Amino acid sequence: MAPLSGIGSVAVLIFGLITGLHLDPETFRGNGRATSIVAVASVVVPAGLGCLVGYWILARHPEELAPGINPAEFAAAVGICTGVTALPVLGAVLREMDLLGRRIGHLALGIAGINDAALWILLGVLLTAVAGQTAGGAGVLVSLVLLPVYLLVMARIVRPLLGWLVMTRMRNGEVQERALAVVGAVAIASALATEAMGLHYILGAFVAGVMTPENLRKPILDRLQVMTVAVLMPFFFMLTGLRTLIDPASSAFLEIFAAATVVAVIGKVGGSAITARFTGESWPTALGLGALLQTKGLMEVIVLTILLDAGIISANVFAALILMAVVSTALAMPLARVMLAQEHRTRQGDRLIASSGR
Numbered sequence: 001m002a003p004l005s006g007i008g009s010v011a012v013l014i015f016g017l018i019t020g021l022h023l024d025p026e027t028f029r030g031n032g033r034a035t036s037i038v039a040v041a042s043v044v045v046p047a048g049l050g051c052l053v054g055y056w057i058l059a060r061h062p063e064e065l066a067p068g069i070n071p072a073e074f075a076a077a078v079g080i081c082t083g084v085t086a087l088p089v090l091g092a093v094l095r096e097m098d099l100l101g102r103r104i105g106h107l108a109l110g111i112a113g114i115n116d117a118a119l120w121i122l123l124g125v126l127l128t129a130v131a132g133q134t135a136g137g138a139g140v141l142v143s144l145v146l147l148p149v150y151l152l153v154m155a156r157i158v159r160p161l162l163g164w165l166v167m168t169r170m171r172n173g174e175v176q177e178r179a180l181a182v183v184g185a186v187a188i189a190s191a192l193a194t195e196a197m198g199l200h201y202i203l204g205a206f207v208a209g210v211m212t213p214e215n216l217r218k219p220i221l222d223r224l225q226v227m228t229v230a231v232l233m234p235f236f237f238m239l240t241g242l243r244t245l246i247d248p249a250s251s252a253f254l255e256i257f258a259a260a261t262v263v264a265v266i267g268k269v270g271g272s273a274i275t276a277r278f279t280g281e282s283w284p285t286a287l288g289l290g291a292l293l294q295t296k297g298l299m300e301v302i303v304l305t306i307l308l309d310a311g312i313i314s315a316n317v318f319a320a321l322i323l324m325a326v327v328s329t330a331l332a333m334p335l336a337r338v339m340l341a342q343e344h345r346t347r348q349g350d351r352l353i354a355s356s357g358r
Contacts (some may be wrong), residue, residue, distance in 0.1 A: 001242065009201075011232035012302060016202035018225055018301070020209020021217045023113055034279035035107060038272055039098050039114035042293050043083050044350040045271025047122070049263040050082030051075040056259065057317070059116045061252045064314045073130060078311045080122050081321050082264040086299030086329075093295055093333055097340075104285060104340070108292045111272070115293070123303065124203055130310055131198025146197050154190065154211045162186055163213040183212070183220055200306045233298070237256040240301055243308070244319045256320035264328050269335070271347040284346060288339030295332045300325035 054075030058065055065074055078137045090112045091100075099105035128147070166179045187208040194204035212220065225324035247253050269290035301322065 001239070004235055004239045004242070008236035011194060011228060011236045012202055013187065013205045014228045015233060015236075015298070015302070016205030017183070017193075017209040018221065018228060019088060019116070020206040021212055021221050022091065023116055023210050034276075035110045036114065037279060038107075038275045038289070039111040039118075041275035042085065042111055042268060042272040042290075043115050043118045044269030046264060047083035048077040049267040050079035050260070053082070053259050053263050054078035057256055060255060064148065064252065064256075064317055065291070066311050066314055069130070070314055072314055073126060076122070077125050077307050078260065078317075078321075080119060080126065081300060081307070082233050082260060082267060082302060083115070083357055084119055084121075084296050084300045084303060085112045085268070085293045086235065086295050086297040087112045087116045089295045089297035089299065089329065090292060093292065093336075097333065097336065099279055100294075104289055105290075108289060111289075112291060116299075119299075120203060120206055121305070124199055124310070127199045127203075127306070127310060128151075128197075130312060147199075150193055150197065151207070158186060158190075158208075158336075159211040159213065162211070163216065166213075166216050183208075183216075197330055200310070202302065202306065237301075240305065240322070243305075243315070243348070244322050245315060246319050246323060247316075250316070253316055253320050256317055257323050260321055260324045264296075264324055265294060266332065268328075282346065283341060284339045284343035288336045288343065291332055291335035291339055294328050296325040298331045300329075 047086065051076075054077065055071060058071050062275050065071065087109070090108060094100045094105045094108060124147070126205050162182065165182045187205045189204075190208040191201035191204035191279045194207070234236060243339075269287065272290035273283070273286040277283060281289070304313070304318055304325070306319050307313045308315070313321070
């Protein structure tokens with residue numbers, strides 16, 4: 001387990017950097033107020049329902065509450081997990097469905113970007129609160145004071161300095177090994193800073209990716225993404241599998257899995273679709289958008305691993321929510337295909353009616 005854990009930690013750190021690189025500010029521009037409203041609903045509705053499920057789990061199975069964790073923190077953790085949308089996984093789904101150049105693809109990416117940012121903020125607040133209560137923890141007030149200072153340093157000092165250092169080490173617009181070393185050093189330093197503040201190191205790597213200048217994102221992704229996903233992340237998956245005990249005979253496991261899955265799917269699809277419909281989208285498009293936004297995949301696994309390492313959730317809850325993430329992600333593409341096929345048929349019918357009226 002120890003060698004796997006070491007490789008898995010490196011993989012997660014680089015994946016946090018890659019996730020931050022995917023959070024391109026251009027994604028948020030030009031989508032308008034309607035996208036922001038749908039994005040808020042896609043976070044608030046499933047996360048709120050997830051919090052209620054967290055309290056329900058503790059009412060049914062109080063033994064799932066870890067020592068030193070209060071019910072509100074546990075419920076918030078479940079809420080965060082049900083509200084996750086994995087931006088990199090969504091990008092892969094959109095590419096597979098040939099939706100990247102279409103309007104629904106742009107909407108989904110913009111909403112998922114806001115969702116990702118909200119997720120990390122909520123997770124950071126939760127980890128800060130828990131770290132402040134642990135013996136020897138930095139304290140909530142210290143963390144809350146240091147966090148804005150850290151973000152200000154990253155935005156005002158590290159971001160321009162990183163751009164200058166990498167640009168001086170690029171040749172013909174390509175990121176060379178020395179430039180990658182600079183980016184890697186910044187990601188590790190940022191990860192160390194968040195770890196020292198009582199947060200998880202992946203948060204620091206994610207922030208380093210977000211702060212990377214826009215013109216450097218694609219070259220760095222081209223060099224890092226395939227290697228990380230194809231070579232390093234399987235070790236993390238293996239480690240996660242070894243830590244996951246799925247017991248179909250356990251009533252607690254089955255109840256947690258069923259309740260979390262129902263809430264995650266209905267909350268994400270329903271909350272996103274109803275809000276999108278009110279902003280002017282047709283029902284098939286709104287439901288297709290909601291189906292796409294329920295992709296959880298690897299991001300959910302990483303969030304759950306962070307929560308398990310922090311002692312906020314139990315191993316049984318971890319296993320149940322891992323299975324929930326697999327089922328939710330597996331449902332995303334088929335549901336989206338059904339909804340978008342219905343949208344296509346509706347448009348064809350409208351064209352036929354219009355042409356016959358002429």
